[in-house]
Every structure is written in C-alpha cells, then in structure tokens.
Amino acid sequence: MNGGFRYLSQQNVAELGGADTQEAFNDACDVVTLMRQGETEMPAEIHVTLQGERGKTYALPAKVGGRFNAVGVKWTAHRPDADDGLPQSMPLTLVNRADSGLPLGLVESSALTAARTAAVSAIALRYAAPRKVRRVLLLGAGVQAIAHLEMLGQLFPELECVNWWHRRPQLLINNTPTTLPWPVHEYADLPQAIALENDAILTCTSAAEPLIDADAIRPGRIVIQVGYHEVSFAAINRCSRVVVDLWGDFCESSAKSLFQMYRAGQFSAGRVDADLGNLLLDGWRPAADDSVYFSSFGLNVFDVALAARVLTRATERNVGTLLSLFSASHYDQDKPC
Structure with a gap:
C-alpha cells in the first residue's frame, strides 16, 4: 500500500479521533510498557529563542516501537505575546517509520498535546x-x-x-x-x-x-x-x-x-x-x-505515538493532504505503522 507523505490539519486530526481521551489513555499505557521494555528513545529537547521575552521554539525528538513503529520530532513554537488572535502555542509533529526511516507525515498537534x-x-x-x-x-x-x-x-x-x-x-x-x-x-x-x-x-x-x-x-x-x-x-x-x-x-x-x-x-x-x-x-x-x-512534565514519546496512530488511521481512510516526496516506486508498500 502506497501511504505517501501526509499533512494532517487540525480538522483532519479531529476527524481521526485525535482528541479522544480514551484512545490517548490506551496509547500512553502502551508506551509506558514499551519504555520499560527498552523499545523507546527520548533524547533531551533543544530550543531556540524567538523575539520577545516569552518566545521559544522547542524540538522534542522521540522513538517508539511496538504497534507505533515511529520516530519523530515534535516542533512547538511558544510564540511571544501577539495580538493577532492566533494560538500562543503552535505544535507540529513530524513522523517517520522507525524501521525504515521512511517519512510518513506532518501532523498539527494541538489536540494531540x-x-x-x-x-x-x-x-x-x-x-x-x-x-x-x-x-x-x-x-x-x-x-x-x-x-x-x-x-x-x-x-x-x-x-x-x-x-x-x-x-x-x-x-x-x-x-x-x-x-x-x-x-x-x-x-x-x-x-x-x-x-x-x-x-x-x-x-x-x-x-x-x-x-x-x-x-x-x-x-x-x-x-x-x-x-x-x-x-x-x-x-x-x-x-x-x-x-x-x-x-x-x-x-x-x-x-x-x-x-x-x-x-x-x-x-x-x-x-x-x-x-x-x-x-x-x-x-x-x-x-x-x-x-x-x-x-506532569509531558513526555514527547507520547506525542510521537499519538501522531503515528492518527497517521495510520489517515492512510486507512485516505484523510489529509497527500504530498509527493519521491516517485511512487520509492515508497514502501506496507502500511505506515
């Protein structure tokens, strides 16, 4: 199956159950088990500053195995105070397959967070x-x-x-x-x-x-x-x-x-x-x-797992914006996760 690289908007994530707490609860419990089994990695975050006293952008990488089979990075902009009507925090999560490194998608992650x-x-x-x-x-x-x-x-x-x-x-x-x-x-x-x-x-x-x-x-x-x-x-x-x-x-x-x-x-x-x-x-x-x-610090390994779950569902339901990064022959034919 040619999954391709998908962009999932906030609306797509909602449609795919990204805000469902029971599913997030199940994901978190599974990830904790994978952490104990040594099937996760969570390097230290890095950040760069934005303009203003409170502005920072954070990169939070993680890897999670099991049913998620995902490696990714959550990129969050904590914007300086701005009177523009937009959210102060803007998170996106980029996900690749953990086994092959194949890029899978970019997910708007406010609801997932x-x-x-x-x-x-x-x-x-x-x-x-x-x-x-x-x-x-x-x-x-x-x-x-x-x-x-x-x-x-x-x-x-x-x-x-x-x-x-x-x-x-x-x-x-x-x-x-x-x-x-x-x-x-x-x-x-x-x-x-x-x-x-x-x-x-x-x-x-x-x-x-x-x-x-x-x-x-x-x-x-x-x-x-x-x-x-x-x-x-x-x-x-x-x-x-x-x-x-x-x-x-x-x-x-x-x-x-x-x-x-x-x-x-x-x-x-x-x-x-x-x-x-x-x-x-x-x-x-x-x-x-x-x-x-x-x-509750907030573990980025959970963010990557939840993003992988909604990307899997997006592929199954053909939801989101499918982007072409390579020619079709380069894509793995398996499901993304």
Missing part, C-alpha cells in the same frame, strides 16, 4: 490518588482545562461533581462541553474553591506564580500540576508522596515547579516515590491518608 496531557492526568487520578476520586477541583479555562473537563466526562462519569475555578467566563460559554454526566459548579474565588471537599485538584493554568500553597495540601487529596509554576515549594514539601510521569534530564532546565525546586536545592530526586511505570506496571499505590503531588 491536550489529549495526551489529559490522559496522563487520568492515569494519575486512577492510580496515584490516595482515595477513590469523587469530587474534582479544576483550575483554569484554556485549552488544557477544557481537555481535562472532557477527559473527566469521558473516563470518570461516576464523579459526584466538578468544581471549576476560572477567570474567563466568556471562553467557557463558547467552549464548555454540553453533555457532562455530573454537575459543574463554577467559582470565581480561589480560596473558596480550594477549601471545598475535593479529592483532587487539577491545575491547568498558565500562572507564572503559584496558585496552590501548603494550606491546599490535605490527607487523602492529590494535586496534579499540568501548568508550569502553579504549586509552591511549601505545598510540594508538605505532600507525603511525590509522583512524576518521569524524572529525566529535563529536571535541569524545565520551568515546572518541582524542577525549579530541585535546582534550588530544596528537593532531591530520591524523594520521588513513583513514576508512570511504577503506577502501571509495578502496582505502586499511596496509602489512604497520604497527600500526593503529581508533576
């Missing part, structure tokens, strides 16, 4: 929470917050409610999913929202200074940090358990709260109690009275 991040949060909620999660506090109203709300609706229909703190009600009116299996209670006062009896707090904001301090840490509660610097060092220090998706070389440069704390000499790698492999493959679980902090 949101889906894989929410899927990792779902793993944490399911396996790292001290108690069965019934009430969730969601912080934020951007792309990641919406993706997490949809994840909760799809994978946790048994919740009693979701409490939602945000500052952008107009965005919620335009983007809130209309069919959720439980009530959503919105709050404008953050201390009031944190004081509620929540089993889990999901921080999905772009806050440059911590929103969660030590007073938010309680026995039986998990705090999942998705954004960069939303949790104070004091809050992390008060937690009895610290769990990460992975501890890697990125601890030396990442702006995530936990890694800032590490570089400040206030946290050691030996304090990490578990990572995704321990949760999914080793059966690690916290005690019911533990207070758990989960730091």
